[in-house]
Amino acid sequence: MPLIETRALTKRYGEHVVALNELNLEVEPGIIGLVGANGAGKSTLLKILLGLLDPTSGSAEVMGKDVTRSGPEIRQFVGYLPEHDALPPDVSATEFVTHMGRMSGLPRSAARERTAEVLRHVGLYEERYRPIGGYSTGMKQRVKLAQALVHDPKLLLLDEPTNGLDPAGRDEMLDLVKRTGTEFGIATVVASHLLGEIERVCTFLLAIDAGKLLRAAPLASFTMHTGTLGVEVEDRADELAARLTADGLTAAVQGRVVLVDCPDEKPYDVVRDAVDDLGLALVRVEQRRHRLEDLFRTDEQPAVVA
Amino acid sequence: MTTRESASGAIYDLGYQGYDGPRLGRSAAITTLFWDSLRASFGLGRSGRAKIIPWGLTAFMLIPAAVAAAIAALVPVGGASPFSYDNYLFGSAPLLSLFVAAQAPELVSKDQRHRVLALYFSHALLRSDYALAKVGALAAALFIVCVLPMLVLFLGAVLAAADVAAAVGDQLGNIPQILGAPLIYAVPLAALGLAIAAWTPRRAYATGAIIAVFIVTAAVAGIVEQASQGTLGQWIPLANPFVALDGARDLLVGARNVDAVGTRSLPLWIYGAETLAIALAGTGATLWRYWRLDP
DSSP states (O other): OOSEEEEEEEEEETTTEEEEEEEEEEEOSSEEEEEOOTTSSHHHHHHHHHTSSOOSEEEEEETTEETTTOHHHHHTTEEEEOSSOOOOTTSBHHHHHHHHHHHTTOOHHHHHHHHHHHHHHHTOOGGGGSBGGGOOHHHHHHHHHHHHHTTOOSEEEEESTTTTOOHHHHHHHHHHHHHHHHTSOOEEEEEESOHHHHHHHOSEEEEEETTEEEEEEEHHHHTOEEEEEEEEESSOHHHHHHHHHHTTOOEEEETTEEEEEOSSSHHHHHHHHHHHHHTOOEEEEEEEEOOGGGGGOOSOOOOBOO | OOOOBOTTSOBOOOOOOOOOSOOOHHHHHHHHHHHHHHHHHTTTTSOHHHHHHHHHHHHHHHHHHHHHHHHHHHOTTOOOOSOOTTTHHHHTHHHHHHHHHHHHHHHHHHHHHTTTHHHHHTSSSOHHHHHHHHHHHHHHHHHHHHHHHHHHHHHHHHHHSSSHHHHHHHHGGGHHHHHHHHHHHHHHHHHHHHHHHTTOSOHHHHHHHHHIIIIIHHHHHHHHHHHOOTTHHHHGGGGSHHHHHHHHHHHHHTSOOGGGTTTOOSOHHHHHHHHHHHHHHHHHHHHHHHHHOOO
8 A cells, every 4th residue: 555646636726727637646655755846736736635625636545545535534644844834923832732733633641742752853942932923934844843743643744844944944954854754764755846955855756747747766766877977177178079079979068068978988088088188177077967957957958069 | 662771771862752642533633622712712821911801801791790799698678680681691792792803813813814724724623623613612612701690690699598598499490591591692603703703814804894793783773773663673673693692592581581672573583593593604604614715
């Protein structure tokens, strides 16, 4: 039984806006990155999984239960961190997280104990007794994470968890997310449009674009070697490319980098000799890897030098 | 569940602990929301400022009954008290209106304004559970506010009597009214007040709208009634929800309130029907609002 399964899941807003278009997914536990541009349908998918939105057609199951029929049973075991602000300003973090724990079905004493523990885990100490209204954005994000964790969920849905945080805050939040997934062993879906962040914490990737699944695979397969060698030189990249082409390689110029097709080891020697002969200042030679950005890049191909 | 311990036995880092205990599910979530909202209706667990209005209005509700009871106890001769089970709640209509206007938004506006609703709806309850728990909590709060002065009147009547046991016996017949009338007032007022408050995330608008519906309709109905003649005039007081509620209370008691004959001349079942309609329509509108709302 997959953790999350959707079949031909479709969500339309009105006549023309299609947020999800016949999406088919099967997701196993892990730290799953849900990537896509703004408006790709990430938040819509999370909201449907939570039962906050009803799908227009198709179906979705979480832990083997249908989201439209078994909302409360599923949500007992799901934690959700929304993208937007969702905290009342006039209560303290302790009161609020305890309350939310009880809203998940924890008995009162268990909710209190778990609150103290998760607030410590997310790094809120003395300030947890003060009203949330006075907290910084970073502290508010921690409270949002704490309320999502208080009932020890089996599945954690995080919508843009680093929204509005400064670089240091981002790092801390990403570390927390990573610990939650690995150390606490909670299956986590992180929706983000920031690919760099996804790369840092996730083990599996779901890329969606315009409501359709672009690709679903382990993160490693997105960043495999491409079979391209990047040769960066101080200047005269054009000359180098021309020389390499003359030597029988396929080479293209991209700024100060010459991209060379590299199916075997032979091009290394040819590049070394060419750089030496032309007397170029060599900066680096590296094996190119796929980057996540390539998923969403369709236009710019480097010009090939004939 | 294990804790990591060092060789010396001191606990270094508890690590993350899972939770294997009971999960009480939807019913516990509803109960929690109900009790928390009932407490919030009186500002309990909130700042001191949040207590001023509900406690102040509850005190004003009690003062006339308490004063009447005190006078009856101190001056045994005593003529008829101006306050009775029959007229007390109707006479308190402005205070009850203010209580609803102040506390209905307290229960629901913040959740919309600060989008806490998205978190509630992603927990172990349904949207309709949320709506009904809130209506129920406000109704329970209003019941408490209404039943307290009735109990004071009861105690006043019993304690002022020379023969307490006989007085208790005399008062037994009033028990349905002492408990029933507050219920008749509380449920429709809560349903109507919440239906209005749920419609906007802005607390001030909600308060204003409730005052408009509860107090302004009463005033306008009164003025129009004075101006109009004939049978049509009998129907105009129905525009005032409190006239309907008190008519329903008459229905419960089985007798027309003598103080109010002038404004209520229609058959009593009409007032009962309107009271029921207010309760159902208010609850329905609240449910519909939360059904449609995008948190």
